[in-house]
Structures are given as C-alpha cells and as structure tokens.
Amino acid sequence: MFDIKAIRDNPAAFDAGLARRGLEPRSADLLDLDARRRALITEAQEAQSRRNAASKDIGRAKKAGEDAQALIDEVAGLKTRLAELEAERDRVETQLTEALAWLPNTPADDVPDGADENDNVELRRWGTPAAFDFEPREHFALGEALGQMDFEAAAALSGSRFVVLKGALARLERALGQFMLDVQTADHGYEEVTTPVLVREDALFGTGQLPKFADDLFRTTDDRWLIPTAEVTLTNLHREQIVEEESLPRRYAALTYCFRSEAGAAGRDTRGMIRQHQFNKVELVSVTTPEAGEAEQERKVGCAEAILQKLGLAYRVVSLCTGDLGATMRRTYDIEVWLAGQQRYREISSVSWAGDYQARRMNLRCRPKGERETRFCHTLNGSGLAVGRTLIAVMEAYQAADGSIAVPEVLKPYMGGLERIAAS
RNA sequence: GGAGCAGUGGCCGAGCGGUUUAAGGCGCACGCCUGGAAAGCGUGUUGGGCGCAAGCCCUCGCGGGUUCGAAUCCCGCCUGCUCCGCCA
Structure with missing residues (x-):
C-alpha cells in the first residue's frame, strides 16, 4: 500500500516505480482524487465545527429557558449539507484506497530489470552438485519404488497435487521440519510460534494476497481462507499495533501447512511433489525499524542458506528481476537447490523485503523510546525452508544405485539413528 | 448449537441524553522539594486527519440508525466471559 502523501511529494518517482513493473503512470489520477477528497474533508469539518458550537448553544439556551428554534433550524440545514459532503467524501475515498490497494510495491533500485525468470540475476553458488556413476532418478520414481510415496492413494482421497508419505519417508519429512525449526530458533534467534492456518480476509489483505490474488487461495464456506504461507499469520501478529523500537527486530519462525490452489499452474510440475496444494514450510518473518x-534481508537469506549447507545440498542464490518479483515486495532473493533427478536448480526458498508496504496495509507501526511520532515498520519474510521441496532435494542428492537413500548426517538424530532408507 | 453478561485512555475504573474539552486511581515522564532518595506537591501522559497558519475535525470494540446534541438510546457485526449441550 502506498502513502498518498509520498506520492504527492514525489509523483515522478512513484510513476517511475510503476514503469519498472510495466505499468502506466497513475499519479495524476490519484492526486486528483486526493485533492477532491481533501477539499471535501475541509468543508465537512467546517460544517461540523459550526454544528458543534450551535448544539452547545442550544443546550445552554434550553437550560436558561430561552427559545432556540433559530439555532435548531440552522443545525438542521448543516446536517443535510454534512450528509451530502460525507457521502461524496466516502465515495472519493473508497475510490482512492481501492486504487492504492491494488498497486504493487516499488522495486528496490538494485533489482534487475527483466521480463520473467530468465532475466533473474545469479548472485552466488554454494556446493557442487553430486556426481553419480548411474542415471540419478527423480524423487517420485525413488519414492514409489521404495513403496513410501503414493500419489494414487492421495488422488483417491483428495485429487491431484497431493501425496501420501509412509514409513521412513514420512519420518524424513517430519525430521526435516523439526531440524529446520531447531536451527532457526537455536542458532538464528527466531521465536517459535504456532499459528492458525485459517484466517480472516483482513489478514490476507495485510500481507497483500488480497484483493489481487484471491484465485490462488482456498476459501472456506464460512468466509475464512487457508493460508498460502505462514508469512500471513506471522506478519499479522502485530497488525494494528504500535511496537517500541527497542523491542525490534522481532523474529518469528513457524512450521505450518500451506495451501495453494495453483490456479495459474495447470500443466506445470504435474508429476511428483514439487507443486502441491498442501505442503509444509518453515517460515521466517522479521519486523524491523x-x-x-534491508540488512535484515541479507541476514535472513543466510539463515535459509544455513539449512542447505548443513544438509550438504548445492544451491544458488538469484535476485528476482522486476518481471518475476512478487507484487508486495521491494526485493526478493530466491534460493534454488540442485535437483539431481531434474539436473537443474529449483526454487526452495524465497526471501523478501517488503519495506513498509505490508506494514501500511495492516497499520503496523513502531515508535522510538520516549518519542511521540510513530512510523511504519518494515516487514520481511522468507522460507527456511520449504519442507516438501527439501525432501525432494535430499532424496535425489542422497540416492544410491539400488534406489535406497542415505540419511544426511544432521538428520540422523531425528531419524532414530537410521542410516539409510530402503524399500519397506 | 442454545441461554445470559460484558467491551471506556498504557492499566484499573466512574459515567448511562447537554460545561465530559471522559471523574478518580495506578503506572510512566518532567519539575519543585532533598546532601541524595522515598514520601509529598505541581505539570504532562490515545491515536489519526484537515489547514500556509491560527486553529479545527474525528477517535469510549467496529459499522449503521434515532436526536438540535450519543460513551450514554436502537439495530447489525466482532471479541471476551459464564452456564447448558456436543466434541478431539
């Protein structure tokens, strides 16, 4: 959400930001609405001021036993006028806030220009993709051969884009979630949180999924929504609050199910569990001054990378270009893990800086100790990591020629000491 | 799901149609007092918006309504609590 005052101060910069997203200039229209709105407010306030004074005089006159009819008539006239002014102001204000609510965030200056994911810029690589003296298989082939990954059973229960995991593979998924949460809380200072996964519309407006991306979400019959990421619940923890700047940054981690309709992804990643309607993810959210x-984004991407390093999985970090950057974000770093079965890097984490865009939408402010002025916080979020995709990466990287999967060293304590996952 | 009660400032709490520009208390900040502190005394203490400014407007859970005038009366919603029923 944009601050109309900031647009007023620098309309050219605002339009330039839109241009980087491939959008037409909007400042002229918005400022016109803003000017009309303010004129209506000023006039209404003058009428209110007069009405308040007259009403007090009426009270005094009646108490003194005098006739107040002339004043009562005056207030009646003001009331009619006021109703008109307020109706018009509401109309203009609604138009303005609706327009602002749909606008995407301004990309940071260093975000590369580009049309789509092919224009993303690689920042660094870590690790070397494992070499195999056999043809590495994809995770679904491995999982089905192990008898521990069942897409048919899931389809019978729920349809496509779901999976049933069993035995050691189910435990491996659980192990990954526990491991990630332990690292983020113990090593990186995130506070563990469990949150609802069903939320009201307001929460989704706050983080910016609504009104624009309703099609990507599941909605319940009682008008709640399933969260597509715990970014929604963790970031909204402080909505409508003023937090002391001394208490910042606040860092939260949650392991939750995430639900996505994948409406625009028909035909993409249809095999396996790369793209599911339901998946587990450890989410990392920060609220800062x-x-x-900006510095918190660099820190957070490191927190996500730490998981892959401990698991010994090769990855690269890319900066999303303007065409691939999410609407609510000023800058996003994607971490892409090497998938041995696909022989390519695939997104496993997305770490973003929203600036004050989300904070404005949810009215989340902070205040320096002892001062009166408030200002909007910055919010950041990142996966640390997507559990399902990490499971895939581990399976493919740690597979043996016989189809068994070695358990990474750091996960063994979480697997009851199991060394290797073999057919059950 | 049924029945009832309640939401007032950072917190507690009074007010239930007109000097309420929300009493009183606690907490907090500053000042006086003191060798220093406590106590005491005094002052301040929600958050927004409009305006070049002076100043004004809104804000008693949220949104409507009644009235010349609403924290106060009416309606809807949200939240919390109590009892009953059901339930992991």
Missing part, C-alpha cells in the same frame, strides 16, 4: 529492513 525502517533503517534495519
């Missing part, structure tokens, strides 16, 4: 926002 405006000054600390």
Whole structure:
C-alpha cells in the first residue's frame, strides 16, 4: 500500500516505480482524487465545527429557558449539507484506497530489470552438485519404488497435487521440519510460534494476497481462507499495533501447512511433489525499524542458506528481476537447490523485503523510546525452508544405485539413528 | 448449537441524553522539594486527519440508525466471559 502523501511529494518517482513493473503512470489520477477528497474533508469539518458550537448553544439556551428554534433550524440545514459532503467524501475515498490497494510495491533500485525468470540475476553458488556413476532418478520414481510415496492413494482421497508419505519417508519429512525449526530458533534467534492456518480476509489483505490474488487461495464456506504461507499469520501478529523500537527486530519462525490452489499452474510440475496444494514450510518473518529492513534481508537469506549447507545440498542464490518479483515486495532473493533427478536448480526458498508496504496495509507501526511520532515498520519474510521441496532435494542428492537413500548426517538424530532408507 | 453478561485512555475504573474539552486511581515522564532518595506537591501522559497558519475535525470494540446534541438510546457485526449441550 502506498502513502498518498509520498506520492504527492514525489509523483515522478512513484510513476517511475510503476514503469519498472510495466505499468502506466497513475499519479495524476490519484492526486486528483486526493485533492477532491481533501477539499471535501475541509468543508465537512467546517460544517461540523459550526454544528458543534450551535448544539452547545442550544443546550445552554434550553437550560436558561430561552427559545432556540433559530439555532435548531440552522443545525438542521448543516446536517443535510454534512450528509451530502460525507457521502461524496466516502465515495472519493473508497475510490482512492481501492486504487492504492491494488498497486504493487516499488522495486528496490538494485533489482534487475527483466521480463520473467530468465532475466533473474545469479548472485552466488554454494556446493557442487553430486556426481553419480548411474542415471540419478527423480524423487517420485525413488519414492514409489521404495513403496513410501503414493500419489494414487492421495488422488483417491483428495485429487491431484497431493501425496501420501509412509514409513521412513514420512519420518524424513517430519525430521526435516523439526531440524529446520531447531536451527532457526537455536542458532538464528527466531521465536517459535504456532499459528492458525485459517484466517480472516483482513489478514490476507495485510500481507497483500488480497484483493489481487484471491484465485490462488482456498476459501472456506464460512468466509475464512487457508493460508498460502505462514508469512500471513506471522506478519499479522502485530497488525494494528504500535511496537517500541527497542523491542525490534522481532523474529518469528513457524512450521505450518500451506495451501495453494495453483490456479495459474495447470500443466506445470504435474508429476511428483514439487507443486502441491498442501505442503509444509518453515517460515521466517522479521519486523524491523525502517533503517534495519534491508540488512535484515541479507541476514535472513543466510539463515535459509544455513539449512542447505548443513544438509550438504548445492544451491544458488538469484535476485528476482522486476518481471518475476512478487507484487508486495521491494526485493526478493530466491534460493534454488540442485535437483539431481531434474539436473537443474529449483526454487526452495524465497526471501523478501517488503519495506513498509505490508506494514501500511495492516497499520503496523513502531515508535522510538520516549518519542511521540510513530512510523511504519518494515516487514520481511522468507522460507527456511520449504519442507516438501527439501525432501525432494535430499532424496535425489542422497540416492544410491539400488534406489535406497542415505540419511544426511544432521538428520540422523531425528531419524532414530537410521542410516539409510530402503524399500519397506 | 442454545441461554445470559460484558467491551471506556498504557492499566484499573466512574459515567448511562447537554460545561465530559471522559471523574478518580495506578503506572510512566518532567519539575519543585532533598546532601541524595522515598514520601509529598505541581505539570504532562490515545491515536489519526484537515489547514500556509491560527486553529479545527474525528477517535469510549467496529459499522449503521434515532436526536438540535450519543460513551450514554436502537439495530447489525466482532471479541471476551459464564452456564447448558456436543466434541478431539
């Protein structure tokens, strides 16, 4: 959400930001609405002021036993006028806030220009993709051969884009979630949180999934929504609050189910569990002062990378170009893990800096100790990591020629000491 | 699901149609007092918006309504609590 005052101060910069998203300039229209809105407010306030004074005089006159009819008539006239002014103001204000609510965030200056994911810029690589003296298989082939990954059973229960895991593979998924949460809380200072996964519309508006991306979400019959990521619940923890800047940054981690309709992804990644309607993810959210926002993104991407390093999985970090950047974000770093079965890097984490865009939408402010002025916080989020995709990466990287899968060293304590997952 | 009660400032709590520009208390900040502190005294203490400014407007859970005038009366919603029923 944009601040109309900021647009007023620098309309050219605002339009330039839209242009980087491939959008037409909007400042002229918005500022016109803004000017009309303010004129209506000023006039209405003058009428209110007069009405308040007259009403007090009426009270005094009646108490003194005098005739107040002339004043009562005046207030009646003001009331009619006020109703008109307020109706018109509401109309203009609604138009303005609706327009602002749909606009995407301004990309940071260093975000590369580009049309789509092919224009993303690689920042660094870590690790070397494992070499195999046999043809590495994809995770679904491995999982089905092990008898521990069942897409048919899931389809019978729920349809496509679901999976049933069993035995050691189910435990491996659980192990990954526990491991990630332990690292983020113990090593990186995130506070563990469990949240609802069903939320009201307001929460989704706050983080920016609504109104624009309703099609990507599941909605319940009682008008709640399933979260597509715990970014929604963790970031909204402080909605409508003023937090002391001393208490910032606040860092939260949650392991939750995430639900996505994948409406626009028909035909993509249809095999296996790369793209599911339901998956587990450890989400990392930070709330910071405006000054600390950008540096927090660098820190957070490191927190996500740490998981892959401990698991010994090769990855690269890319900066999303303007065409691939999510609407609510100023800058996003994707971490792409090497998938041995696909022989390519695939997204496993997305770490973003939203600036004050989400904070404005949810009215989340902070205040320096002892000062009166408030300002909007910065919010950040990142996966640390997507559990399902990490399971895939582990399976494919740690597979043996016989189809068994070695358990990575750091996960053994979580697997009851199991060394290797073999057919059950 | 049924029945009832309640939401007031950072917190507690009064007010239930007109000097309420929300009493009183606690907490907090500053000042006086003191060798220093406590106590005491005094002052301040929600958050927004409009305006070049002076200043004004809104804000008693949220949104409507009644009235010349609403924290106060009416309706809807949200939240919390109590009892009953059901349930992991």
